[in-house]
Amino acid sequence: MTGLAAGVLTRTDIHNIRHYVQHKYGDLPNERRAEIVADAMQRVVQRQLPDFPAAHKRRISTDLLRSIASGKQMPIQEKHIFEACMTISYEEEPELLAALQEWTERSLGIKLERDVFRAIVDEAKHIMDNPLLALEAWDAVTGAAAVRAEGSGLLAEVIELSDAYGANRGLRGKSRQFLLMTAVLAAAVLGYYASHTLPLFNSKVKQQPMNLISVELKTKQPQAKLLQGGLPKELRYIEVDQTKLVQFLRNKSSLLAEEPYLSAILSAAKASNIHPLLLFAITGQEQAFVPKTSKNASKIANNPFNVFHSWQEFNTTIADSAKIACKTINRISAERPADIDAFLWLNKEYAEDPNWSSGVSSIMVTMVRQIMIE
Numbered sequence: 426m427t428g429l430a431a432g433v434l435t436r437t438d439i440h441n442i443r444h445y446v447q448h449k450y451g452d453l454p455n456e457r458r459a460e461i462v463a464d465a466m467q468r469v470v471q472r473q474l475p476d477f478p479a480a481h482k483r484r485i486s487t488d489l490l491r492s493i494a495s496g497k498q499m500p501i502q503e504k505h506i507f508e509a510c511m512t513i514s515y516e517e518e519p520e521l522l523a524a525l526q527e528w529t530e531r532s533l534g535i536k537l538e539r540d541v542f543r544a545i546v547d548e549a550k551h552i553m554d555n556p557l558l559a560l561e562a563w564d565a566v567t568g569a570a571a572v573r574a575e576g577s578g579l580l581a582e583v584i585e586l587s588d589a590y591g592a593n594r595g596l597r598g599k600s601r602q603f604l605l606m607t608a609v610l611a612a613a614v615l616g617y618y619a620s621h622t623l624p625l626f627n628s629k630v631k632q633q634p635m636n637l638i639s640v641e642l643k644t645k646q647p648q649a650k651l652l653q654g655g656l657p658k659e660l661r662y663i664e665v666d667q668t669k670l671v672q673f674l675r676n677k678s679s680l681l682a683e684e685p686y687l688s689a690i691l692s693a694a695k696a697s698n699i700h701p702l703l704l705f706a707i708t709g710q711e712q713a714f715v716p717k718t719s720k721n722a723s724k725i726a727n728n729p730f731n732v733f734h735s736w737q738e739f740n741t742t743i744a745d746s747a748k749i750a751c752k753t754i755n756r757i758s759a760e761r762p763a764d765i766d767a768f769l770w771l772n773k774e775y776a777e778d779p780n781w782s783s784g785v786s787s788i789m790v791t792m793v794r795q796i797m798i799e
Contacts, residue, residue: 433473434466434501435778442466445737466490470501472713475510475528477521485509502780503532504563511550511562515543522546529566534790656758657767662698667691669796670705679714680726681705686715689744697751702796704730704750706789710781712736 442465446458453461470486477485489501489509507529515522526542537545549562667687674682681687690708694701708714708729715726725736726743730750733739739746754771761770772782 433503433506434469435780436500437777438469439466439500441735441737442469463490470506472716474506475521475524477524481513481521507549507566508553508562511546511553515546531791532787533567534787534794655755655761656699660700660703660767662695663700663797665691665701666796670701670792673792673795674705674714677709677714678716678718680717680722681708681715681729686726686729686743689742690747693744693747693751697748697755699751699754700789702789702792703754703785704747706785706792707750709788709792710784 443462446461446465450458450461467483467486467490470489471482474482474485485506489505507525510525513521513525515525522543523539525546526537526539529542530536545566549566553562671682671687674687681690690704691701693699694704705714711731712719712725712729715722715729719725721736724740727740728736728746729743730746732746732749732753753775757771757774758767761767766782766786768782768786771785772779775781778784
């Protein structure tokens with residue numbers, strides 16, 4: 426199964442695109458097939474870029490495909506998109522900074538103040554201009570966002586960890602620099618919030634229990650390696666606000682906001698005792714929630730979970746694919762050790778992409794915050 430949200434354009438995606446083009450357009454010349462593959466890859470990447478004007482999207486996607494997917498033979502990830510966006514002059518085009526901030530917040534499932542985000546962007550550009558730092562611009566974002574999400578406790582942990590690793594294990598190069606940079610970013614972000622007397626948490630979010638889903642409770646996982654016996658409670662069925670769910674999906678231009686797709690997924694979730702947003706998060710990871718603008722949207726929506734490898738190879742009804750996805754989730758989860766994160770455990774069999782679990786969990790965190798939290 427492929428993933429488009431976290432991996433953006435993974436090796437599996439590229440393989441599937443090439444396989445599909447070879448199968449469907451095998452009678453065309455090699456040059457023409459290569460053009461079709463390149464066009465398909467570019468459209469996949471463009472769908473996941475910040476909401477920039479078309480010209481910027483074309484330039485960034487072309488640069489990414491040339492330098493990452495083709496030149497370095499690497500899958501394109503969110504960090505590559507962010508780094509590519511550092512070439513834009515936000516002083517001259519400030520409206521693009523807002524689009525990048527929205528994309529970053531959506532990717533990380535967190536809100537950042539405009540001044541804080543601008544400081545992060547400035548630091549990221551500084552990192553890219555100084556190759557001797559041996560860091561990635563995305564480190565600046567994830568490090569600062571982690572502090573923003575977890576509060577001042579992380580600062581002490583990072584400093585203690587960097588000291589301990591540096592003194593006792595002789596940590597060198599990028600790993601130690603990353604820890605130290607995270608500590609610096611932590612101090613900068615916390616200093617900003619202290620000086621502006623802003624709360625570290627949104628008041629509505631803060632009142633909610635922290636065990637919304639297991640990805641936010643990794644430190645509280647049981648230590649004993651006992652079988653959990655299925656999905657954790659946080660991922661079991663619960664009623665969701667359908668009005669908010671539909672609005673969330675419509676904001677994604679998702680065909681799944683319509684019938685029969687919406688009801689079929691909700692019914693399958695209830696019948697299988699699975700959190701509905703877990704199923705929708707999987708469709709977000711696998712098919713970007715099936716945007717209506719997709720050429721094959723009506724076919725993809727029949728199997729947005731990519732059960733039995735892909736919607737191309739197994740095109741059925743949404744009711745059928747949702748039931749199969751639920752059975753697969755429950756079957757894989759049945760033997761999950763209690764100390765293993767539920768998303769990571771699903772990833773072992775559900776998807777080839779190792780980033781699938783982080784993508785699904787991140788999407789679900791975002792959906793929970795926007796749909797479940799009053």
